[in-house]
Amino acid sequence: MRIVVPIKQVPETKSVKMDEKTGTVIREGVESIINPLDLYAIEIAVQLKESNGGEVIAVSMGPPKAIDALKEAIAMGVDSAVLVSDRAFAGSDTWATSYVLAEAIRKIGEYDLIICGERATDGDTGQVGPEIAAYLQLPVLSYVNKVCGTKDGDISVHRLVEEGSEILESEMPCLLTVVKEVSDPRLPTLRGKQKARKAVIPVFGIKELDLDPRKVGLAGSPTKVVKIFRPKVARECEKIIARDEEKIKEAAGKLEAFLKKKEIL
């Protein structure tokens, strides 16, 4: 079984800082990590390889330093990796990103499965997985929280939706986007880290992928950012200290009055 896992390097959410004057995100000096939700995709891919045989290939689109994310994926059990990087890709929205990644996956060759994290914690769109699937004309199974198994070229999964979990079967190849519940990511092993150090990771750019330059980067992106601003935090907290029975009753009364004023109930 050949599995491709697209991953993204993102800034550590906890350390995201804002430039108060411009309202933009300060990226300098911020620690970069593998998108936390991609770890579940890597883990389930490695597990499927362990039980079915085959290989797992990680692919990431980003600046040259995204190679660190790919090396970490190798340390977790991924067999090989490809970096998709080119100045021309800068400013790509989800459409252009999906176009580039889908073409990179095509170049990697035949595959049975593509497994993505449900979304990245920075852009937060969750669109790239389904968009890669659309471009490659694959069925997409989104919000997968359990992989039951594979048999005769089919895969059986659970898909987490609003009212519960759907049980679905799909022909392979197909694309899954997975949520946290699907797996419990392992830590990189010492041997994995050694392998990652030695790994040679090819870089695909616009030339290697033979892409249409009008479809990548800012120019190829249908969506344009008009402005970025900081959300207004208009909340002012009415805080009541309630350390004894009397005070608790008082606090409850005030909560009741507050909720009535807000016309919540």
Added chain:
Amino acid sequence: MNCSDVWILAEQEDGKILRISHELITRGIALSQKRGCKLCAMVFGNNIDEADLQDLVDRGVDKVVSVEAPELQHFLIEPYSACMHDILSKYKPEIILGGATSTGRTLLPYVAMTAYTGLTADCTGLDIEEGTNNLLQTRPAIGGNIMATIKTPDFRPQMSTVRPRSTKPAPILQKGRKGEIIRLKHNQKLLNSRILKTGFIPNEEEQSLHDAEIVVVAGRGIKKAENVQLIRDLANALGGTLAATRDVVDRGWLSYSHQVGLSGKTISPKLYVGVGVSGAIQHLAGMQTSETIVAINNDPEAQIFKVADFGIVGDLFEIVPALTKMIKEGKLSFVK
């Protein structure tokens, strides 16, 4: 291409139109009035009641196009996307709004990619730009730390998914309001699927987190699994749904379907009550657009109070049972 009208994807389950569809009507009315165009709705399903389609008209939709077949009973990506493309080519929508639901967030990107057009995810604000008549889409990003306004100036249709509960459902304007209802004859060629739905496991909680008007969230401050019951009791007394932070789920005290935050669900209920929730930035990302936020925490400096409207500082093991008791005994009248 001559595009003009605003369209919504009206979602249904078992033939019944879902609340998110009514919320999209609210959005759609505002946009179509500003643009001076019609508001249209597309529905995919099976055996949908005429009354349900008329109800969309009663709430403000001018034209409803319903595509029905047994293969469209439940959401399956291939038949749904094929039928949506069919509507794109027949009616040439200018704008398409879908819910940021498990269906909308799968279907719209799939269609936007093939149609080569722009899609903006999980919008909380929509407007029309003066002069250009372009759709302005505002959404939170980076865990809600920033807001971005995005437009799709040169590609059509302009597509957005809209965060559930970010606006009120459209009320009925007039019973029997005049509108066009078209039952589009389905084309069997569009209904092939490589995915088969073989079963369904319903949620443990009675009411789904997405639909809940009141959500009570258990945080690490509850200390152990047995104490989940205290929070469940409060949720039940309030008529709300129980949820949890990542810490509580990772410890196995509640299942993943309860998790709110960056690696879980994003919710926007009328009332959020956080009990023993510290307010880690990853949690705030999933709840800070809630209408009203109430927090109960022992630590007066807890981050959660920074986004809360009302806070009670004290021991949750004393406060929560007391609150539950008062509500049950009718001493607090804020229960529906």
